[in-house]
Amino acid sequence: MWEFESQLPVSKPPGLLSQIGGTPAYVATKLSNRYGSTIYVKLETLNPTGSFKDRGSATGISYAIAEGKDTGTVSHGNMAISMAALTAETDADCTVMVPSDIPSERLSSISQYNPRVLQVEGPYSELYEESFGIGDQHGVLFVNSDTPLRVAGQKTSALELLSTLHPTVPDGICLPVSSGGNASAMWKAIRELYAGGLLEQKPKLYLVQSQACDPIATAFRDGESTVTPTTAGDTIAYSIANADPPSGNRALTAVADTNGAVCSVPDTEITAAQQELLESGLAVEPASATTLAGFKKFKSTGEISESDSIAFILTGTGLRNTIQTSPRISSISIENLSEEFSNQ
Numbered sequence: 001m002w003e004f005e006s007q008l009p010v011s012k013p014p015g016l017l018s019q020i021g022g023t024p025a026y027v028a029t030k031l032s033n034r035y036g037s038t039i040y041v042k043l044e045t046l047n048p049t050g051s052f053k054d055r056g057s058a059t060g061i062s063y064a065i066a067e068g069k070d071t072g073t074v075s076h077g078n079m080a081i082s083m084a085a086l087t088a089e090t091d092a093d094c095t096v097m098v099p100s101d102i103p104s105e106r107l108s109s110i111s112q113y114n115p116r117v118l119q120v121e122g123p124y125s126e127l128y129e130e131s132f133g134i135g136d137q138h139g140v141l142f143v144n145s146d147t148p149l150r151v152a153g154q155k156t157s158a159l160e161l162l163s164t165l166h167p168t169v170p171d172g173i174c175l176p177v178s179s180g181g182n183a184s185a186m187w188k189a190i191r192e193l194y195a196g197g198l199l200e201q202k203p204k205l206y207l208v209q210s211q212a213c214d215p216i217a218t219a220f221r222d223g224e225s226t227v228t229p230t231t232a233g234d235t236i237a238y239s240i241a242n243a244d245p246p247s248g249n250r251a252l253t254a255v256a257d258t259n260g261a262v263c264s265v266p267d268t269e270i271t272a273a274q275q276e277l278l279e280s281g282l283a284v285e286p287a288s289a290t291t292l293a294g295f296k297k298f299k300s301t302g303e304i305s306e307s308d309s310i311a312f313i314l315t316g317t318g319l320r321n322t323i324q325t326s327p328r329i330s331s332i333s334i335e336n337l338s339e340e341f342s343n344q
């Protein structure tokens, strides 16, 4: 990703952080033949912690270090894993705030990198905003889903994709959407290239949600320009279950600006897509398989036309291995957060 250093708000850091991104994109032959148009896949699964989140973590952590701060995030998924892992090699400490009812398997995939883990009791959804203030007071830079530093880093995924495929430009880019941070990042790259005269037409952004939690798809379907928060149901695509997406409105605007679309798909179709991707040698997590499930839906509704070439952003790996450690995990109520940070 540091090939695009001049387009980033931070300088290239040393060590593992210097190795994020640079993931391949290629024509998926079997899928292209099956669907009768070119399908590209971009393997964000090959980042050090198996997801595109490493890009946004890399810019965020680099910035924190330059400012002499520690790092933090509010996440119980890939973003938490990414922040904990990529902070590990640096002098900074990482704080991850997770909900108190986090499944133990996911807790260990985060805690194995030995960050400080706060299992917060209280309304988890309030932490996203609350963390910024607490972080400011205590020298911790919270790099949450749609913070500008994260969006800046993650835009390199689209810059790489379009530079790998150059001079071909795909008609569309298909990716899962949850907080809307990554969709914002793709759109930012597209807008910047377009404004700089490096792109003649904007690829359409096709965003996919899980039917169990689809506030952005619902707003799109209803022709709204703002997203109404919903309640998340159970879904295997837990990485994309944000019921109150902080950048939901921006995602809708990105779709409108690029003439794309948003849809949602049920777990049964997500599982089928995950299986179908395995048949092309691609192990992805359910959230990431929504790209193919959504693509099929967009084709059936005519939102993606027969001959359109589409790039799937394979956001997260299906290959994970966790080592149990004795982690720094504490349970805490939301009222006692300030005290916890002061006692560090």
Ligand SMILES: *Cc1c(COP(=O)(O)O)cnc(C)c1O
Residues within 6 Å of the ligand: 051, 053, 077, 078, 079, 145, 176, 177, 178, 179, 180, 181, 182, 183, 239, 240, 285, 287, 288, 315, 316, 317
């Ligand atoms: C975080 C994540 C997403 C959703 O990205 P947002 O920026 O929250 O919209 C999609 N897929 C995977 C694998 C993720 O980890």
